[in-house]
Amino acid sequence: MSLPEPKTPVDLTAPVGRAVISLRQQLTDLEERAGEWPGADVVDILGAWLEQFDFTAAPQPALTHIPPRPPGQAWVLHRWDRHENAAIELFADEDSALAELARHARGNWDNLLNDDVPGEPPADDATTVDLYYGPDRDNRPDEGYSLYAETVRGRGRPRIVPLDFAFPDAGACERANRAAVFHPGDQGDLPCLENDDILVFGYLDHEVGAFRVSVHVDNAPDHLVRPDGSVPLRVEVEDTIVLDDSNAEGAPTPPLLDVLLNAADAVRIRKEPILAAALAAGLLWRCPVCQWDNPGAATRCEGPGPCRTPKPETGVEAEGMPYEP
Numbered sequence: 001m002s003l004p005e006p007k008t009p010v011d012l013t014a015p016v017g018r019a020v021i022s023l024r025q026q027l028t029d030l031e032e033r034a035g036e037w038p039g040a041d042v043v044d045i046l047g048a049w050l051e052q053f054d055f056t057a058a059p060q061p062a063l064t065h066i067p068p069r070p071p072g073q074a075w076v077l078h079r080w081d082r083h084e085n086a087a088i089e090l091f092a093d094e095d096s097a098l099a100e101l102a103r104h105a106r107g108n109w110d111n112l113l114n115d116d117v118p119g120e121p122p123a124d125d126a127t128t129v130d131l132y133y134g135p136d137r138d139n140r141p142d143e144g145y146s147l148y149a150e151t152v153r154g155r156g157r158p159r160i161v162p163l164d165f166a167f168p169d170a171g172a173c174e175r176a177n178r179a180a181v182f183h184p185g186d187q188g189d190l191p192c193l194e195n196d197d198i199l200v201f202g203y204l205d206h207e208v209g210a211f212r213v214s215v216h217v218d219n220a221p222d223h224l225v226r227p228d229g230s231v232p233l234r235v236e237v238e239d240t241i242v243l244d245d246s247n248a249e250g251a252p253t254p255p256l257l258d259v260l261l262n263a264a265d266a267v268r269i270r271k272e273p274i275l276a277a278a279l280a281a282g283l284l285w286r287c288p289v290c291q292w293d294n295p296g297a298a299t300r301c302e303g304p305g306p307c308r309t310p311k312p313e314t315g316v317e318a319e320g321m322p323y324e325p
């Protein structure tokens with residue numbers, strides 16, 4: 001014996017639910033008056049009832065929920081010496097902070113007056129830092145450092161955005177561009193352009209030694225956010241596109257080297273073989289002073305800090321990078 005199908009409950013708080021109850025009441029009243037459901041009367045009731053619905057409206061788009069970004073982590077490097085009382089820098093990971101410490105140590109290696117250290121700094125950053133500062137950071141009485149991780153909590157918020165993302169049309173873009181506001185760097189603040197709640201900072205950074213551009217999209221409105229939580233960006237310098245993830249036709253693809261290094265990060269494999277191949281092929285060159293890996297087209301070192309060492313002759317930059325499989 002088959003069981004009857006369960007009945008669908010009617011939500012009396014929803015407009016459709018109230019409409020269904022209204023139809024049932026009209027048919028019940030008709031049956032009480034006529035003792036049956038006369039066809040012509042039922043057609044009239046259904047016709048009037050159906051007129052309250054809009055069958056031409058487009059269906060609601062499928063939506064996705066994007067949770068706020070989880071707290072991140074930044075490594076804080078506090079370094080001091082007899083010339084510079086305090087230099088505080090932030091890094092995405094511990095290895096990057098150690099690389100900066102090693103760069104400083106290699107640039108001041110001649111200051112070591114200890115027979116127990118080699119004449120040239122090692123290639124390994126952690127070993128270089130330990131030899132320069134000491135395992136307990138007490139080799140250098142006039143300088144030292146502290147390195148620790150801090151939790152970074154963003155201002156992100158949960159979002160609900162359509163799966164079929166479409167960038168705003170020309171009219172909406174024109175209105176947003178007309179309403180853009182420039183915030184000058186008054187009272188120590190950095191100059192900033194605000195357009196549709198996206199903040200673009202552009203300023204001279206004396207520590208980096210470059211004109212710096214920083215884009216903040218945490219407060220971007222939902223109509224600019226794709227289902228993966230990102231905002232499409234395109235950055236141009238003069239006539240050169242330096243970043244484009246808009247997926248527009250003709251957008252440049254990431255350099256193969258970046259793809260390989262990002263893949264290595266994703267699966268947690270060593271980057272050294274990839275970097276060694278890039279150096280040997282001339283895609284990168286390593287600064288002989290600070291050991292920073294620069295793009296092959298760079299004529300001077302582009303590493304952090306004041307180092308702007310000219311690019312060495314072909315072949316020299318690949319030296320000093322041992323690779324152990």
